[in-house]
Amino acid sequence: MLHTDEKICTHFGEDPSKTFGSVTPPIYQTSLFAFQSFKEFTEAQALERENYVYSRGVNPTVEVLEKKLAALERGEKCKCFGSGMGAISAVFFSLLKSGDHVLFINNIYGPTTQLAEHLQKFNISYSSIGHDLTSLDAAIQDNTKLIYVESPGTMLMNVLDLQAVARKAKEKGIITAIDNTWSTPLFQKPLTLGFDLSIHSLTKYIGGHSDVVGGAVIGSYDLVDKIFTYGYQLNGSVLSPNDAFLIIRGLRTLPIRLKQHQENALKVVEYLQTKEEIARIYHPSLEKNKPFLQKQMKGFTGLLSFELKQADFATVCRFIDGLSLFKIGVSWGGYESLVNAPVKANNEEALQEQGLSPGLIRLSIGLEGSEIQIQDLESAFQQL
Ligand SMILES: Cc1ncc(COP(=O)(O)O)c(C=O)c1O
Missing domain, CATH: 3.40.640.10 (Type I PLP-dependent aspartate aminotransferase-like (Major domain))
Structure with a gap:
């Protein structure tokens, strides 16, 4: 069989x-x-x-x-x-x-x-x-x-x-x-x-x-x-x-969970594309110019990141603290939505040397549903 x-x-x-x-x-x-x-x-x-x-x-x-x-x-x-x-x-x-x-x-x-x-x-x-x-x-x-x-x-x-x-x-x-x-x-x-x-x-x-x-x-x-x-x-x-x-x-339940992570993540990416506070979004679904991608990947999971135009520790803190559904923590890939960022109080220059913006924020899109995930992100944007 x-x-x-x-x-x-x-x-x-x-x-x-x-x-x-x-x-x-x-x-x-x-x-x-x-x-x-x-x-x-x-x-x-x-x-x-x-x-x-x-x-x-x-x-x-x-x-x-x-x-x-x-x-x-x-x-x-x-x-x-x-x-x-x-x-x-x-x-x-x-x-x-x-x-x-x-x-x-x-x-x-x-x-x-x-x-x-x-x-x-x-x-x-x-x-x-x-x-x-x-x-x-x-x-x-x-x-x-x-x-x-x-x-x-x-x-x-x-x-x-x-x-x-x-x-x-x-x-x-x-x-x-x-x-x-x-x-x-x-x-x-x-x-x-x-x-x-x-x-x-x-x-x-x-x-x-x-x-x-x-x-x-x-x-x-x-x-x-x-x-x-x-x-x-x-x-x-x-x-x-x-x-x-x-x-x-x-x-x-991995097949069914991944479908949902993907569906939610694609909706969140679509939403983030409308935000003028963002300089750039990172998710492989946006890399349509890479011809090998379709052959190589059958789908996209829910880990993505974006750069705020206002790229400093204080702004990132304000955004992240404005979230409530997204929990602050390490790791990713679980049922729950998570947020993290590489910036710390004194590492902005070091990050730039590594090619990372101090305004970079990473989201792990969980299974809660894109409507409330987007609502939560929207309230964090309001904090800016
Ligand atoms: C890409 C990647 N590889 C490997 C690891 C290490 O896995 P573990 O925490 O299970 O040791 C992590 C953990 O965050 C990871 O993000």
Whole structure:
């Protein structure tokens, strides 16, 4: 039977006939699995990534989620982690060695570049280019081992031609990894475009309810195997069976939630376009001039940003404090609308050096309904 994404999110990877007909997978809340004989135990231990031995290895509840995510990404194998950063660190620690170079493309999530800075201690270097790929060739070094991208980025939502990046990397024998959290595998499947690894913070849309932290890496058996030993078992960023259960529950409604996030976000973008206080809006739905986009993305989620013309800390404070439905906080991708901004009391110049306007405001458009979201934004504009 054909596995549609909706079928994968709901039923795939589960077998109620083995669990008393239970329509939800049991939470195997156990740290270890006991064996009938010592011989059986030693055999299972010899291949720990295939057998239930210890929950800092393979756990049946977590495995259900891993099967679903691998299928959604059209990858061979998935490993889940205790957080998105756990997944990202696992990729870096498993695949890089002293002397290697990492090339970042596009605005990258801050802690990911912080991790790369830390790895300089181990003689692993990195450099970054923006989203314009004309400098890609020149940026690749003889020792570039990994090209790491975000598309869309999560501050200015810039999109990259992923097939072009993957093609160039393959020519040079470089591994490619993407943080695919913005799109989720429902709206973008980077492995089908030639990427080697797709990474997620499951904390965002996939969990979807702002009640769990988790991460995942999906790719070929070979690459995920390497990551299993060094990046997962030895780094130890484990997803608990309880959290896997919550994420499986989140996944069941992901298709329907994303439709609603998208519908609300498009209405909010339309509204923001009417506001003369705004200098620029960032959402991939506005990038109609990029011909690769239609082939690459099936939809748009609800994370967007815009720049106020009056770009200073005090104005941003006034706008944000004028909101009441949008909650002030980090993260994004949950059911609730959120607002955040990179500006602080004394960092306006530093932001400008990074190419970010001090008037930049980021919204995560939740599920409340565009009418009241727009009403709330309108009252904040009145505060200006
Ligand atoms: C784009 C992106 N990638 C990765 C992460 C890290 O995920 P986690 O917070 O689950 O470690 C985040 C968190 O905000 C993020 O925004």
